[in-house]
Amino acid sequence: MSTPEREPRIVGFLCNWCSYTGADLAGTARIKYPPNVRVIRVMCSGRVDPTFVVKAFAAGADGVLVAGCHPGDCHYIDGNHKTFRRVPLLSRFLEGHGIDPRRFRLAWVSASEGDRFAAVVKELTETVRALGPCRVGAEGGEAAAEVTP
């Protein structure tokens, strides 16, 4: 008996001033994109603690998107600088845990880039779908089940 491949679930952290507003604009413009990204609002992409990204994967996300203002445009001046400082190291940390770095994406989306938001979502969803579900050492000790030879 085969079960249909579960739809990829992607968690998106969007900053209030640019990317969240950009995503809203995509909505107002009725631009259609895949429904796989579930948005979590933060005030600034700099709020995104790498722990959140790890938590998302650990809780079952197949992909994670962090979207913020273009560098130089951050509402809080340089919050997004801290974001891009963290991303390369976090990417490699995830890779070291067997999570393909293509599942984790940093994107700059301004408040006026509704179409860009939709394009980023579409691209990431396709990438994650092609990679399949992200299997991680899930919570609750599921990994312990993998003890028999």
Place this chain on the structure above:
Amino acid sequence: MSRPRIASYWASACGGCDVALLDVHERLLELAERVEIVFWPIALDAKYADVEALPDGAIDLTLLNGAIQTSHHEAMAHLLRRKSKTLVACGSCAHIGGIPGLANLFNREQIFQAVYRDAPSVDSDDVVPLTRTETPVGALELPELHSTVRTLSQVVEVDYSLPGCPPPAERVWEALQAALDGALPPRGAVLGATDQTQCEDCPREKRELRVSSFRRIATEQPEPERCLLEQGFLCLGPATRGGCGALCQRSGVGCRGCFGPPPGVLDQGAKALGAVASVLECDDEARAAELVGEIPDPVRSFARFSIPSSLLRRRSLP
């Protein structure tokens, strides 16, 4: 009035925690007078059967060090939990996974391949441990190696933790005294440690923390009075619970995080890497990538002791 019974067991361990207990030196004799040590593989001849024979809860205090890596460790964890009133996860391995936790970057097949086939000193053909081997005189059983190393609290309910690799001998002694004097804090507490991070006890001068490059003590000498991380020497002190008095930092080496995360931090590795990356001096993502390229192994550098206790627990099984 019978003396309190204490026990100590080592699971996937190096022996360091036992040595830490032994390092109380002559006070050990004082301890032996005050308590009855019913089980301590490194030092006594008591058998598993002796433990099994005890009524449940008969052992007042058990210190269990080492991570849970085999079916035998797991069984012993459950056994000692049943037989003990108070169970302490002693040392990094039992507390957060410790060095054995690094095995979570592999699975059993990969470990067997490396240890029993590829290692240069192996001279036999494909001999790996088997859980059951029939021989003419009966079956031989070996514990099963788990692909995933776990902390003690992921297997049984733990009453207290005593962090450190190993916990400083003084901290072990204080914990024992507190237990015997009935002066332990409420269940669930972390003993022998503070609620702040290493920076609280570290004597090095902290100015503004920014990192412009990463350096290694293998090739360079850090300035003795200044914060190590500020100088570019990776130190997990800011993300590590205090209690050892910043021993490594005082010795010119960056903290490696063996005391685990401070209270409220779910994932020491993720927190530590986030903190260090946040203060990199760079203007764009490419430069950030270049700078952190100087850290060859982010997982082992930031989560050296804490992989099993982290959010992801392990590398995805292939």
Place this chain on the structure above:
Amino acid sequence: MSESSAARVGVYICHCGTNIAGKVDVEQVAERARTMEGVALVKDYKFMCSDPGQDLIGEDIAREKLDRVVVASCSPLMHEPTFRAACERAGLNGYLMQMANIREHCSWVTVDKEAATDKATALVAGAVARSRHLRPLQRRRVDVNPATLVVGGGVTGIQTALDIADSGRRVYLVERDPTIGGHMARFDKTFPTLDCAACILTPKMVRVGQHENITLWTWSEVERVSGYVGSFRVTVRRRARYVDEATCNGCGVCQEKCPYKAPSEFESGLAKRKAIYVPFPQAVPKVPVIDPAACVYFKTGKCKACQKLCPTGAVDFEQQDRLVEIDVGNIVLCTGFSSFDAARLGAYRYGELAEVYTALEFERLCNASGPTGGEIRLKSGEEPRAVGIVHCVGSRDRRFNEHCSRVCCMYALKFAHLLKEKTRAEVYNFYIDMRCFGKGYEQFYGRLLDEDVRFVRGRAASVTDHAMNEGERGRLVIRVEDTLVGQTRRIPVDMVILATGLEAQRDADEVARRFNINVGKDGFFIEKHPKLAPVATATDGVFIAGACQGPKDIPDSVAQASAAAAQVLTTLARGSIEVEAATSVVDAERCSGCRLCNTLCPYSAITFDAERGVSAVNDALCKGCGTCAAACPSGAIEARHFNDEQMFAEIEGVLHDVHA
């Protein structure tokens, strides 16, 4: 802080007419929401933002004893204040309300109905999970000192100061030159009306000098700023003029008799002024300043003619700089621009060839009170037979400034017109584009086309004095590619005027840091929002106006000046302002003083208390970005309303697997 206290979540799913309900099966989402942990009731309604919709929430809070509210509807950027207010009216703190965006982020962007319903469910699950960890927050108000500091006394600073002072409040106007007036005072005529700059500016300058509510400090600079919106403490250095402002009566005898001279800054170096001087006759205040570098007394101890002759004894060689501290509630920066240094563009030979002038130099040549009495003459005294005006000098140029300086086309046209008026010279304008965007500007250009000005579309490549034929001997030659005819040309002229661009002041970086604002890539101060908040900055209480925000002409500068004044007056009218409630806070018990956060705050809101060995966040400065909380390695910093607990709950919530 524990979940158990937040046991009763009310969930409201909005249909938004058919905007949501047309795609999302709201009844099914409601059904699923009923099974979510902590949910006490779930309702769906056509328009939650309407009065009956809001009343629904209010009634339920009271009757059902709800302690958290989730509204699944449009974007919070649309209606968060609405629903927060609805909760507040019912006695529930507005910060205990969480929205799920199932319109802009769901119904409007998803094709498949089932997928949209599943996504809406997940978003609601995230909101419900998060809501259970929300805690009440209070917005605080801080008092605002009614005095305002205006930095810079050009036309922008003058306008701002007058607007605020006219409302009855005190203004401190600090200007580092000896007089107010700025660049505009040096212009001859202004485009497109050809008003005399000084004629329209000096009445305002006089008003400033006489205004009972304006404390005018010229020859002064702001040295230090501390505090935050509503209560800034500013240290101003009042430099020594060596003349007592109180006793000087502006008679001018000192300047008449002073035997020593130096190049006049006001005249762009084309004329001299005395060692004791007032930059121009209409200066405000009309109190001279002694330039120690030119004054013989300071060099040798001799002379003192000014002091001997001064009828009121106002000259005081012993005068010292004074540091004055003032308290203000708001600050407006009107520090203007600086001209592109034409010497950097070697091809135009500025500073090497005598008849190559910058725009500001040419303004003085045109001006009736300038070095040539308003007559356009070469250094030889002759009238030029041909003049070339080169546009975009240092602007629209990746080697120097990529930006367009906005005013140069217009002032270059103005120069062309004035040349036609004052001389019989041929006039050539070498331009890339003709930017005449303002009111009356295009018409002014049209006028010039009728005045027989030659327009060559091409960026002038170089200016040379190397003659290649008889017609060029003794003259300057401009080499240019005339793109409309597709040929390179050599055009002989006698005078070249460089339309030098506008740049930020040379010390803009330093000034920005002093006032805790930022500069953009182009060097000008950054506004809070380029369209919707052009005079505010990311730092509350600090405003920018005029050319310091970006190149602009006089009408726009004056408009921004009044805009900034209006924004200041808004806060003064209330007497207090609200500060952000969702700020970050350091738990001093958990902070170990690693100081990692200290360099991260864009608002310098984090300080380190060396005695206690802990860092702390200044609540009034914190804007709640949460960067410090994300970085803090010990988890000692909490980003209120976006704390770790709330974030983790939301992450788990949105990953709600509908079909699990």
